[in-house]
Amino acid sequence: MTLARVLPLLLLALVPFVQKRVDASRGAFGGGDETLYLWSGAQVRRLAPGLQGLLADVYWLRTVQYYGSQKAFEGGSAYPLLAPLIDITVTLDPRMEIAYRYGAIFLSERPPHGAGRPEDGIALLERGTAAQPENWRLRQDLGFYTFLFLHDARKASQILEEAAELPGAPVWLRTLAADVVFRGGDRATSRRMWQELQAQAEDVAMRNNAWAQLAVLDALDEADRLRVLVQKFAERTGRRPASLGELVTAGLLSRPPVDIFKVPFAYDPDTGEVAIGPSSPLQRPR
Amino acid sequence: MGSGRLRRVAAVAANTFRESVRERVFYNLLVFAMLMILSGLLLARLSIRQHEKIIKDVGLASIDVFGLVIALFMGVGLVSKEIERRSLFPLLAKPLRREEFFLGKFAGLALTLATNVAAMTAGLLLTLWATGARPDLRLLHAVYPITLGLLLVVALALLFSTLASPTIAAVATLCLVAAGRLSDVVRNARTVLPNAPAWLVEAVYYALPNFRNFDFKDRVAYGEAVPAATLAWVTLYAVVYVGAVLAVGVLAFRRRELH
Amino acid sequence: MNDAALEITGLTKSFRVGFLGRERRPVLRGLDLAVRRGEVFGYLGPNGSGKTTTLKILMGLLRPDRGSARVLGEPLESAGWRHRIGFLPEHPYLYDYLTASEYLDYAGRLFGLAAPVRAERSRDLLRLLGLTRSANLPLRRFSKGMTQRVGIAQALINDPELVFLDEPMSGLDPIGRHVVRGLIVDLKSRGKTVFFSTHILSDAETLCDRVALLRSGEILKVGRLDEILTVDVAHMEVLASGVAEAALQSLPGVLRRHAIGERWRLEVKEAGLGAVVGAIEAAGGRVLSVQPVRQSLEDYFFNEVVASGSLDQAWEAGD
Numbered sequence: 001m002t003l004a005r006v007l008p009l010l011l012l013a014l015v016p017f018v019q020k021r022v023d024a025s026r027g028a029f030g031g032g033d034e035t036l037y038l039w040s041g042a043q044v045r046r047l048a049p050g051l052q053g054l055l056a057d058v059y060w061l062r063t064v065q066y067y068g069s070q071k072a073f074e075g076g077s078a079y080p081l082l083a084p085l086i087d088i089t090v091t092l093d094p095r096m097e098i099a100y101r102y103g104a105i106f107l108s109e110r111p112p113h114g115a116g117r118p119e120d121g122i123a124l125l126e127r128g129t130a131a132q133p134e135n136w137r138l139r140q141d142l143g144f145y146t147f148l149f150l151h152d153a154r155k156a157s158q159i160l161e162e163a164a165e166l167p168g169a170p171v172w173l174r175t176l177a178a179d180v181v182f183r184g185g186d187r188a189t190s191r192r193m194w195q196e197l198q199a200q201a202e203d204v205a206m207r208n209n210a211w212a213q214l215a216v217l218d219a220l221d222e223a224d225r226l227r228v229l230v231q232k233f234a235e236r237t238g239r240r241p242a243s244l245g246e247l248v249t250a251g252l253l254s255r256p257p258v259d260i261f262k263v264p265f266a267y268d269p270d271t272g273e274v275a276i277g278p279s280s281p282l283q284r285p286r
Numbered sequence: 287m288g289s290g291r292l293r294r295v296a297a298v299a300a301n302t303f304r305e306s307v308r309e310r311v312f313y314n315l316l317v318f319a320m321l322m323i324l325s326g327l328l329l330a331r332l333s334i335r336q337h338e339k340i341i342k343d344v345g346l347a348s349i350d351v352f353g354l355v356i357a358l359f360m361g362v363g364l365v366s367k368e369i370e371r372r373s374l375f376p377l378l379a380k381p382l383r384r385e386e387f388f389l390g391k392f393a394g395l396a397l398t399l400a401t402n403v404a405a406m407t408a409g410l411l412l413t414l415w416a417t418g419a420r421p422d423l424r425l426l427h428a429v430y431p432i433t434l435g436l437l438l439v440v441a442l443a444l445l446f447s448t449l450a451s452p453t454i455a456a457v458a459t460l461c462l463v464a465a466g467r468l469s470d471v472v473r474n475a476r477t478v479l480p481n482a483p484a485w486l487v488e489a490v491y492y493a494l495p496n497f498r499n500f501d502f503k504d505r506v507a508y509g510e511a512v513p514a515a516t517l518a519w520v521t522l523y524a525v526v527y528v529g530a531v532l533a534v535g536v537l538a539f540r541r542r543e544l545h
Numbered sequence: 546m547n548d549a550a551l552e553i554t555g556l557t558k559s560f561r562v563g564f565l566g567r568e569r570r571p572v573l574r575g576l577d578l579a580v581r582r583g584e585v586f587g588y589l590g591p592n593g594s595g596k597t598t599t600l601k602i603l604m605g606l607l608r609p610d611r612g613s614a615r616v617l618g619e620p621l622e623s624a625g626w627r628h629r630i631g632f633l634p635e636h637p638y639l640y641d642y643l644t645a646s647e648y649l650d651y652a653g654r655l656f657g658l659a660a661p662v663r664a665e666r667s668r669d670l671l672r673l674l675g676l677t678r679s680a681n682l683p684l685r686r687f688s689k690g691m692t693q694r695v696g697i698a699q700a701l702i703n704d705p706e707l708v709f710l711d712e713p714m715s716g717l718d719p720i721g722r723h724v725v726r727g728l729i730v731d732l733k734s735r736g737k738t739v740f741f742s743t744h745i746l747s748d749a750e751t752l753c754d755r756v757a758l759l760r761s762g763e764i765l766k767v768g769r770l771d772e773i774l775t776v777d778v779a780h781m782e783v784l785a786s787g788v789a790e791a792a793l794q795s796l797p798g799v800l801r802r803h804a805i806g807e808r809w810r811l812e813v814k815e816a817g818l819g820a821v822v823g824a825i826e827a828a829g830g831r832v833l834s835v836q837p838v839r840q841s842l843e844d845y846f847f848n849e850v851v852a853s854g855s856l857d858q859a860w861e862a863g864d
Binding site for chain 2: 004007011014015016019021025026058061064
Binding site for chain 2: 560601604605606607608624627628630631632633634636637638639640642643651652654655656657696699700703709
């Protein structure tokens, strides 16, 4: 094998390695390859007659990549280009359900998981429900997020009732609409909602986000249980435990309590409060 | 022997550059200059907010597009034309090896492109200055990777023109460039095609020449600088990929029968 | 070191033709050839006989299926001999955006010649070929004949020991042909070897020491022209002037007559020579010359080709 034949193979083999380095190095820039200030959705639409569907797909993919790479490389950013990208996508194709749903969740979630602007997420869903009035899922999401992020139980309930009326809506939606108002306690209802969102998620990031939210709820339940155990310890010994480890030695727990990410729970001996560990990935601003 | 090789490659490169000058490849610069001037004057007059950014965007995009057109058409024409017209024949009878000819053509064309891009960049900076905007030297952070991308286009065009007719070579190169510019779409293909096997998507992503690597236009138009490390990695990518393409091109050209 | 300038052994080449290149058309069939140093060697054959293919293989443009060659004692694959040869292709296309001087300079650079050497040789060659006044015109403006002459110049820029010329007279007017003929003679006198391929047999007749006759990819015959072309002493050629046609009509022994202006060229059987000469003088004419009729290369070729029944083949196998 002469050098001439080996050389191209060698170089081609190097390409993926170098590309990975380039991606890592560039990653901080994310998908910022849009001249967004020039192109609003309406302008793009006018410029590309007949190609809207294709362009919508392209912008959709760019949105996904943008979110993914921003999250991976620049945790803490507020995803400034997310709203414009989604805007263009749904302007090009107002029927793209997943774009509304994806955009809404990641606009609403607090950083570093999202842009932290639930009003924008809600507005996006309202745009979606206006464009697709018969779509129960969009209206369902609108109801859910009104509850989960805006903490407005009455409004949420009303929206969910409307959603329950739409063709194809599942039976449990109506029950949930009632529960939201009557039960009031947010954790069980929240859990229900996130379970639905997880089950319905068509995108990996959305599914993971719902899963993470459920994990937070589980951890909060666990913290409650621990609080009860602390109480028990106090009743038995007349003092609060100095640390959660004492609960183990006291035989109330089989092993030191950690959350699903193996981060120990935080315990304040003065107040007896148990909370999710501050360094845990489950920490989410409420 | 080494210096003889280099001298011959240099001779071919110099002649290729001379050809591009005399064949008036640089006329595009006139069009570009007019575009720059027009957009600059118009926008400054309308004093749209951010007119500086618009001029930068139009300028960088034009450099990219004009450069691509030149790279494509010269690259494709260069080798095919020589084979078709047989101007190659008296040259190859001399102590000029095929790979020296091929690499010399690449070098000459690279020089042509670099000159073209440099002239257009100067024009852009001039326009910015003339409209009262700051001529931002950070623009070079975008121009440099654009040039790297153009070199890759040339290498691909040369490769294809040794393998096929000029038309097919042009189409093939253009398709690869288009696909390479949509590399992010390829990478996230599983979002729309969940059944596509992950290994295949990865393989296609890495195999395609990733032209998005060279696109820093928006960063720079917003006034941000590109870190040196990133430019270094992008340069390495260009070197490796261009090297691979040229190496394959040399092999193909060596084997080709010239009727 | 032997004195062979060029040795070809068993050279074979076929081209793929037909849909998907399934069929093979043989162009060279086991060619064997040797050219001695210092001779002018003619490579002759009708169009399509494989002359250009042979040259293309030598120049490295094509690869032979089988066979080998040695040029100036070195194997075909080595690069050294390329410094010592010159090549003029058929219908050369030479970068019409360059001037003649620039082209020669470029050619010289590819040989690694130093700038002053390039300049001097370029000037000399252009002068020799009558192109001094056009030296700085772009080749785009050159006529076919002028381009041909530049082609010859670039073949000689490195003062080669062996020169390959493919149809050197193509496109030249009579003056041009005269110049080139003189050039070839001059090269020979300086000890150079010239290999030229042509289908114009009269050129070969006047210039070549030896020729190879090629037909359908095979060498028909190699040798000195006067060995190949038989001299037919049974017939004599008589040149006469001042004789009226009437007088010639009745002469016995005149096989053919052909008027050239005022003169007559007669083909006469040897036995009747004396009678014809006497008759011409008696009629008041003059006998200008008498010589044996020699078969021309054209005749030879035609006979060979026709005799083997392959006239159609030869005619059809166009290049």
